[in-house]
Amino acid sequence: MAGAKRRRAEESTDAGADNVHPSRRRRVEADEAKAELAPIFNQLREEIPAQRLGALKRLLQNLSNKSGDPSGRLDYAVTRLVKGLCSGAKAARAGFSIALAEALRLGFASTLTLPGFVPHAISLTTPEGNVSGEERRNYLLGRRLAFRAVLQSDILAKTSQSDARHLFDAIAQLATEKDWLREECGAMLHEFLSSQQATQVQDEVIRSLIDSWGSKGFLKSPEGVALWLTVKNAFAGVKLPKATWHHNNPLSTQERATLTNILLKNAVESGDRFNDAAKKKSGARQIVPSFAWQVILAYLYKEDTGRQFHSFWEDCVAKPMFSVSSSTERRSLGLQVFATTIATAPVSVLGDVVHKSIMQCIIDHRAKPDRYLHEAAKLPLSQMATRAKHDPAAASIMICKLFTIMPGNLDKFTKATIENMLSASDVDGLADIVATAISLCRVPGSNDPGEAHQKRQMIGNFMLGMVRSRRSEPNQFFDVNNKTVLVDWLQALIRGFAHLAYTITSEKYSPPLSQKSQEVFRERLTSTLGHLVDLSLNQAILAPTLVLETLHESKKILASVLDEKRTAALREARKALKEAAKRSQIAGSGDATVNTAFQLLLALGMLQVYNEEEDDAIGVLKDIVSCYETPAGNEDASTMLVELLLSFVAKSSKLFQTLARQVFTAFASEVTPEGLQSMTEILSQKENLAGQQELFSQNGDENADGDSEEEEEEETDDDEEDAVDVEDESDIEILNGNVVKIGSEEDEEELSSSEEGEESSEADEDEEAAFDRKLADALGTTGMDEDVDEDGSDMDDEQMMALEGHLTNIFKERKKDANKKQDNKDAKDNIVNFKNRVLDLLFVYVKIQYANPIAMDLVHPLATLTRTTTNPPTAKKALEVLEQYFDTCKKHKSLPQLDSEKPCAELLNAIFSEMKLGGSKLHAAACSRSALFLAKVLIGKTETYRRVVDLKYLGLRDEWRKDPKSKIHGSLFNDWHNWSMQR
Structure with a gap:
């Protein structure tokens, strides 16, 4: 059967498999x-x-x-x-x-x-x-x-x-x-x-x-x-071969020369018992350090007490890799070893790692981009910054050593690295850094006066940077348990600056402090105070008070001996300062603020006397004392105070500008209409030499100097290329400690500036043409044919001598005209800067006193300023003050309460007249918002003014339509229409 056949086939297959040879x-x-x-x-x-x-x-x-x-x-x-x-x-x-x-x-x-x-x-x-x-x-x-x-x-x-x-x-x-x-x-x-x-x-x-x-x-x-x-x-149980290393220790001092050669790949043990392969030296250069470096360093970190590492680092790294005769390849290898060690070494040996020879190599190669190791030298600096960021204790060790060994001239990347490390340092580390810095400012380690000054200046810059880098976290300036007590390192820094800036003790300074160095330290102290007075009043007063205490304690060793007038003025001011301090502690919150503000005023006024900056410093201090002693509510005293603050605002010092804003904020509620008028009069001044002479009552008043004597954001060496132009400075708005950049100009403002530039260019051409005419008249060449032979116009000696006087007068007049032109430009910059600083104060005022009826007195001058100023950022800032005023009133749903509508109605008429004078789109916006705000105030007082306002706008629109030469801006009517629809 079929089934039986299949079974025989399967049996046959199995039998065949069993019969397969095992090897197969x-x-x-x-x-x-x-x-x-x-x-x-x-x-x-x-x-x-x-x-x-x-x-x-x-x-x-x-x-x-x-x-x-x-x-x-x-x-x-x-x-x-x-x-x-x-x-x-x-x-x-x-x-x-x-x-x-x-x-x-x-x-x-x-x-x-x-x-x-x-x-x-x-x-x-x-x-x-x-x-x-x-x-x-x-x-x-x-x-x-x-x-x-x-x-x-x-x-x-x-x-x-x-x-x-x-x-x-x-x-x-x-x-x-x-x-x-x-x-x-x-x-x-x-x-x-x-x-x-x-x-x-x-x-x-x-x-x-x-x-x-x-x-x-x-x-x-x-x-x-x-x-x-x-x-x-x-x-430990392994018995190592004898007679290989001295005491079985490759790091033994007796083996130091051999170890150095080994690590630099200059020697491999040789002898008859070794084959030829072991005797060969590689022809290839060593690009990266062997792993053996990490093993050796780790062994030293664990077993060393400090002295062995110091000698190893000196003999195997600093000397052979960074000597004057070292090759570029060897230095490159050394920089990699240095970077590795910076990353791994315990704090206890970091001071030895930061070696003078190594840092000098880094500085030299960072100085110029064409140096072979320019980029390679960047690696260890970056590693130092990284280590400092993650290990604040290491930061202070490295910085202290860097301050000690570094010269006064550093490249920007090295400076930035140190600044980053300073920012990462903790409280304990900062105390050590400040102590080291002050000690080095006294004894920089160089007997050359120029080098000593350069290093002192560099360290002073870094000390200022310690404060500047912590502005965003002001809590770091104060004790953890008491926010009205400066932290220890900051107290030491301020006292150190004060001693270096104002005192002189020959035995403590080597070489002696030069006048130039003391001026640098005064500038750095002033900048430091400028950062610290921008805090709340209770905290802002701490640093200036500490400076005054230090100077009073050191009065016998002051570099400049005070005369009787200054001594008497300081004595009276110190008395008032103590009294204000007592009152600020026992008075109510409002009076306490006023007294603290007076403390700040008195402290900075006294510093002016110590600085001997101006001839009227004593007069200013006496005025401050007089304002303080005058009973509250006295209008004359309030006006005098405003005038004093304006004089501070006019200074180029950031410290005094910040002080003025701080004090003005505290006294805003006390400002009288006369005080506001003093401020608005500045806004109406012409931006030229005549305006400056009228404003300051003399030519080139130093208080109006717009050239900044110091730059807040970066205090650098005298030879630093970066400088801030006064026009750039005017584009910066400093409000509540924040720096706000002014926006770009409108198209029409750019057109206006372009037209102004064209007019200036045309004026220059006219001046050149006039000069050419005078010169031609003197030479007698007017109308001469260009083809006439030059020999035909030659003069003899007598004619040349007679002509010399005329030429001298012509060039003198031209130089005088050029100087006058520069004076006008400087005067314009000064006035514009002054206006910008006044606008800063007004910004503060409208933000606080928005409900005060006298604040409306600012509307017309500010709207006018947007048209009359030649500086677009100033016009923009004036509009911002108006917008701040209107928006604050809207936010708090509070309009000025009028006793009479007449002044407000007259002000509205003045704004409508201002609209007809034309100007930029920015000017139109200022007028539009001002008019609608005043209309809202009047309507809130009396509803009948709604019809009056509408009629004024209708009349203005008819004039705009009928007169093709009208300067009225069409946007006014769009704003009015939108406002009417919202009623």
Whole structure:
């Protein structure tokens, strides 16, 4: 039957299989195993780690399977993996290396042995015939990775010393092939000694590692030193070879010269017992430091008491790598070692790491972009900043050392690095930094007066930067438990600045402080106070008071002896200052604020007297005292106070401008109509020389000097190229401590500026033409034909002598005209800057006193200013003050309460008259918003004014339509229409 036939066929097939020769069966099974492993090997090459990990799992499952021929599969897999290590394709080395380590772990547990595997691996990684250098390199790398897999397989924990010696000898022999292989093999052995597997290895095995490495002459190589120190540190039971190092310590002072040569790759131990490969020196340059540096440094960090590290760093790094005769390559290597040490060294030795020779090399190469190591020198600086950011204690150590060893001239990147480190320093570190800085300002370490001044100036700039960088977090200026007490480091800084700026003690300063240096310290102190008085009044008074206390305590050693007038004025002011301090503590909140503001005024007035800046400093201080002693509510005193604040605003000093804003804020409620008039009169002044003369009652009054004597955001050396123009300064609005950039001008404003420039150009051309006419008249060449021969116009000596006087007068007049033109430009800048600062005060006023009826007196002058000023940012700022006033009233739903409508109605008429005068779109916006605001105030008082306002706008519109030359802006009517629709 069919079923029976099938059964006989199956029986026949089974019988045939049983009759297959065993050797053939093994070949078939081996082929099947290879076919099964092939896709696994392919996936071990993949660059995606997840795929390699999956392939590794499947490989281990296959090799762990006991069915078939597990020994044959393992041998095949090991052979295939070793060969794969010689491939540079994709991620073959990464995948095959891990797989080989795991396969060997299985193999050594069963049939594999070290004496058998090592020669097998060598034969598999030895190329046949003549091969290229790249292919030979791949084979050598494959051999190293095969030996590394053995080290990772845990076999050494179970093997004997003799078996382990086979492996270590093979590794040492491989290291003789190439210099770079010696470093790689040494790093591989160090990795093994530092691993967990090495802790389970017998001491004899570790000793055999050292013996094998020494047999090739490599103990006195960077790798040999690293291995020696690692064994000495981690394997106390291992007896190291004698007579290799003095007291078995490569870091011994007696071995310092040898160690230096070794680390610089100038020497490898040689002798008759070593082969020629060990005697060869590599012709390749060392580009990156050997891993041995990290091992040596780590050993010193752990075992050293401080003195050994200092001598090692001096002998092996600072002197040989950064001496005058050091090569560029050696310095490059040293910079990398320095950067590594900065990142890893404990705080206790950082002072030794930041060495003068190293920093001088960095400064020299950062000075010019064309230096070979210009970019390389950037690495250690960046590392210093990074270390400081994560370790504030390290920041103070490095900064103190940098201050001590650095010259006064630094490049911008180095300065920025130090500033970043200063920003990262903690409270304790800042105290040390300030103490070091002040000490170095007294004794800079140079006897040359010029160099001493330069270094003092540099340190002064950094001290100011310590304060400036913390403005955004003012809590850092005060004690943690008491926000009305300055933190210790800031007190020390202010006192130090005060002593350096105002006192003179020859025995404490070497070389003696020059007048120029003292002026620098006064400027830095003033800038520091400028940052600190921008805080709340209770906190702002602390720093100026501390300065005055310091100066009063040091009155016997002041650099400038005070005369009787100044002494008397200071005495009266100090008395008033103490009284104001007492009143501020016992008075109510309003009176306390006023008294604190007077303290600030008195303190800064007294500093002016100490500075001897102006002839009227005593008069100003007396006026402040008089204002303080005048009973509250006195209008004359209030007006006088406003005049004083305006005089402070006119100064170029940021400190006095901030002071004026602070005090004005406190006294805003006391400002009278006369006081506001004093401010608006400034806004109406002409922006030229005549306006300046009228405003300051004299030519070139120093209070109106618009040239900034100091730049708030960056205090740099005198030779710094960056400077801020007064026009740029006028584009900056400082409100409540925030710097706000003025926006771009409107199109019409740009057109106006363009027209003004054209007019100026035409005026210049007219001046040139007039000069040419005068010169031609003097020479008698008017109307001469250009073709006339030059010889025909020659003059004799008598004629030339007679002409000399005329020419002299002509050029004198031209120079006088040029000076006058420059004076007019300077005067314009001064007036514009002054107006901008007054606008800052008015911004503060309308924000606080928006409900005060006298605030409406500002509307017309501000609207007019948007038209009359020649500076677009000033017009923009005037509009912003108006908008602040109107928006604040709207926000608080509070309009000025009028006793009579007449003044407001007259003001509205004045605004409508202003509308007819034309101007920019910005001027139209100012007039429009002002008119609508005043209309709202009048309508709120009397509803009948609604019709009056509408009639005014209708009349204005008719005039605009009928007169083609009308200067009225069409946007006024759009605003009126929108406002009417919202009623």
